[in-house]
Amino acid sequence: MTRILQSLAEISASYDALFCDLWGCLHNGKQPYPAAVAALQAFRAQGGKVCLMTNAPRPKQYVVAQLDRMGVPRDAWDLVVSSGDAAQDAMFEGAVGRKLWHIGQAKDDGFFTDITQAHVGSPAIMRVPLAEAEGIVASGPFDEETETPEDYRDRFQDAIDRGLVMLCANPDLVVDMGETRIYCAGALAEFYESMGGKALYYGKPHAPIYDRARQLMGLGPDARCLAVGDGIDTDILGAMQQGINSIFVTGGLAADAFGSDVENPDADKLRDWLGARDRTPAYAIGRLR
Template sequence: MSRIILSLAQIGGDYDVLFCDLWGCLHNGEHPYPAAVTALQAFRAQGGKVVLMTNAPRPNRYVTRQLDRMGVPRDAWDIVVSSGDAAQEAMFAGRVGRKVWHIGTAKDDGFFDDIPAEFTDAPPITRVPLSEAEGIVATGPFDELTETPGDYRDRLIQARNRGLPMLCANPDVIVDMGETRIYCAGALAEYYEGLGGTSLYFGKPHPPIYDRARRLLDLGPDARILAVGDGIFTDVKGALDQGIDVLFVTGGLAAESMGADVENPDSDLLLGWLDNHGLAPHYSIGRLR
């Protein structure tokens, strides 16, 4: 059973590190949630470390720039670890070949252009048309405001027939940008698998992103970690698979299923919803505060 809490401060003293999601927890894609910022600042003031762990398909420095533009203060976090970091390592290591068809927008160009130091001498990754590709790199739809995975059916069938693997740089299926719900690379990867293709994942809920965070903070096996997130099959499942305690933010992607008050989930609705999804986070909260 998931315990509903009113604030991070109720349990924060039991943990050394937060692995905190961004979209739906710290911001809505357009502006930060002030109460969430305050909660993270207070956790750090007590000596805790905050890892902003995101499935954004870009290297962390681009995520940091976005946070700065939104006005998220630097004293609310210690490091940013993105799905783009972990997936980028795999791409430059050649996991889907050296000639790739990129599904995504120009804002994700840094995924290809910002080459990690350890791969500066590696053979280059070249973006090519689908007909010339050895693999696919998906960072999101070409037009994330209007397209759905079904719009890619014919092209992905061609890719499947040629046996092209897809590297998914963002396992999120959907996110909310302000009031608009948009599809992410994870939706394309799941759709491709449904057509019989092969998809490779590196963000939450998969191990590489957690391994990277532990490595960057030099966390030992006894570190007390709490994951915070609103994605039941990314944030919650990923943390539980890693043996990490979880604070589920019900007022994010699942808000419409939790009752009329986004700040205070209905206990019966929450527990029924979690039971239907087969996952049990240790704690739940309406909004991070």
């Protein structure tokens, strides 16, 4: 049975490392949650390691720059691992070809241009129109404020007819930018697959991003890890598949399902909601604090 927490401190001594989601847990896309920042600082102060694990489709340095702009202090985390890192590795290894149609915005250009030392000698990646493409990279809609996956139906059908595979740089379906909910690359990839196409994923809940985090953190096989997130099919499912405990942040994407008090989820509603989705986080909390 999922235990509802009032604070991370209730259980923090039982864990060595924390895999913490960003959007909906540490910040809302515009500003950090002070209580969440304090909780991570306290976890590190007692000797724990914090990995900010995000499905952002950009290499980690761009995520760090965004956190700095928002005012998230550096002493709240040890490292950042992004879906963009893992997906970028796959792209330069040729997972979907070398001539690629990119669905996304200019803010994601670093995915293609900021080449890590490991891939400096790799054959060039070229962004081309759909008609010339060997594969697709999706980092998000062209216009995330107005577009839906349905807007891509005709172009996706053409790509599917030609057998193009999509590399999804962000498996999230939606995120909340302040008070506005926007579609992510995961929604495009899900729609592509529903039409008969094939998509590849490298962020949560898939194993590559967890493997990368453990390696960079120097965690041994006996490390006691805990995942924190508001994505039931990314953060929580990923933790279940990795065999690690998780805290489901109910005040994030699914906040409306657990009663009127976002800080204190209704226990009965939470039990029924999780049961309907066959998800079993060890813990739940209204907001990370």
